[in-house]
Each structure stands twice: as structure tokens, then as C-alpha cells.
Amino acid sequence: MNKEKWLELLKDKVPQNALSYCFSLWEEEPFAFEITKSRSSKLGDFRYRKDKSIQKITINHDLNQYQFLITFIHEVAHHRVFSKYKDRIGNGIMPHGIEWKQSFRWLMAPMLHERVFPKDVLIPLRLHMGNPKASTGADFFLMKELRKYDKNAFTFVQPLLGDLPQHAHFELKKRVFQKMRTQRSRVLCQEISTGRNYLISNNAVVKKVDDPGDVPF
Known part of the structure; x- marks a missing residue:
């Protein structure tokens, strides 16, 4: 070339x-x-x-x-x-x-x-x-x-997982998780529907959602 x-x-x-x-x-x-x-x-x-x-x-x-x-x-x-x-x-x-x-x-x-x-x-x-x-x-x-x-x-305009506060809820690939704690470049998260824990990149583009337990008024 x-x-x-x-x-x-x-x-x-x-x-x-x-x-x-x-x-x-x-x-x-x-x-x-x-x-x-x-x-x-x-x-x-x-x-x-x-x-x-x-x-x-x-x-x-x-x-x-x-x-x-x-x-x-x-x-x-x-x-x-x-x-x-x-x-x-x-x-x-x-x-x-x-x-x-x-x-x-x-x-x-x-x-x-x-x-x-x-x-x-x-x-x-x-x-x-x-x-x-x-x-x-x-x-x-x-x-x-x-x-x-x-x-x-x-x-x-979408937040990164690392931008969210601890315990915030977010959506990723049509699944809802709660942010638990940061472990270096990844974040321990719990899937709401199954209770299973996953390590997700700090840089994952996510959609913040309301706490599933919140009652709207």
C-alpha cells in the first residue's frame, strides 16, 4: 500500500x-x-x-x-x-x-x-x-x-453508568438493574427481576429509571 x-x-x-x-x-x-x-x-x-x-x-x-x-x-x-x-x-x-x-x-x-x-x-x-x-x-x-x-x-445525552449515584436504577438492553458498588473500572449491579449480580462497565451507556418501588402521585 x-x-x-x-x-x-x-x-x-x-x-x-x-x-x-x-x-x-x-x-x-x-x-x-x-x-x-x-x-x-x-x-x-x-x-x-x-x-x-x-x-x-x-x-x-x-x-x-x-x-x-x-x-x-x-x-x-x-x-x-x-x-x-x-x-x-x-x-x-x-x-x-x-x-x-x-x-x-x-x-x-x-x-x-x-x-x-x-x-x-x-x-x-x-x-x-x-x-x-x-x-x-x-x-x-x-x-x-x-x-x-x-x-x-x-x-x-444519555448518562454513563459511572455518572449515576449508588443504588440508582437504570435500564440496559431492556433489563432493569440497581447500581450497587464500583469495583475499579466496573460496577457491581443487581438485576431487579432476577436478583442476580453482574459486573458492568463504568462506561456503559444506560437509561436512568425510577425506583420500581416508588409510588407515583
Whole structure:
């Protein structure tokens, strides 16, 4: 893939001032790249196959340009670590271990300014990069700012689970839960109809509902 094709592929996916940098990351260490359909379980991934000499990175098509760029660099960091330590992967080199964190920080550093990210995203992103997590979804404050730029603006007016007070009731996928307590990046919730407990992401988009026991007047 040449530069023109790369720029055409990414021109509407990442901020304009990040286009050339994204191409340079591929040019330095090439990889197969695919923009995929939306996947609820992940934003992107790095795929290693022993039978392939060129490894593959995929990213969901429906991410806003700032989330797409962060995810792109996140996965390129995986590729760089694999290229450097492929004989040790799984033997002291963890998927999101210190080697990946260092690579991610190094690759993201040139992008951490207001010519690429708006200030409301840049501030929590800089904090996030101090000790990056396996997923930006685990960083409540960063995700809260990123979702402002989602293509589906309706999601921004809906609350996140992390925004609700303890013991609040909410609807998720047509099921009603009560928020019990926060456990790091997830929340222990109880389904009202069954009494069963579930761990749900802090960043889940939910619909707040009245306490089922409330009596309207």
C-alpha cells in the first residue's frame, strides 16, 4: 500500500494533522490493515498468525476520529512489541505489560498536543498515558470526553453508568438493574427481576429509571 492509498483510507478516520504520522508508523514497520464493522467486544486488535509474514491490525469503522487515532497507535504499539520480542511473547512479555506501555507512550507522545486533540480530550489523555490501561474503556474520565465526539450524538445525552449515584436504577438492553458498588473500572449491579449480580462497565451507556418501588402521585 502506497502513501496515497493510506491517506485516502484514513483521511476521514483520524485528525488531519495525524495523517502523515499514521502513514510513517506503517512505513517504518509495515503491517496489514483493515477497517472492520463495529464490534461490541473491542475497538480494534492486533492479530498474530504464525503462517503470515505480515501481521494484521484491525479497527472498528464507527469510532470518532480521536478514538480511532488512539486505538490505531495502541495496536501499532502491540505490533512493535511483537516485532521486537516475538521469541519471548507469552514468556515474560505480557500483552499489556511494561514493554507495551513504553511503546504506546513513545508512539503517542508526538500526538499529545492541541493541533491533534481538542483540549477536553487532551487533558485526560495525557493523564491516561502516564500509565495506559489495556483499553481506553477502562478510563472513565477519558471515555467520557471522547464520547462527546461520537458520530451518534444521541449517546452523549444519555448518562454513563459511572455518572449515576449508588443504588440508582437504570435500564440496559431492556433489563432493569440497581447500581450497587464500583469495583475499579466496573460496577457491581443487581438485576431487579432476577436478583442476580453482574459486573458492568463504568462506561456503559444506560437509561436512568425510577425506583420500581416508588409510588407515583
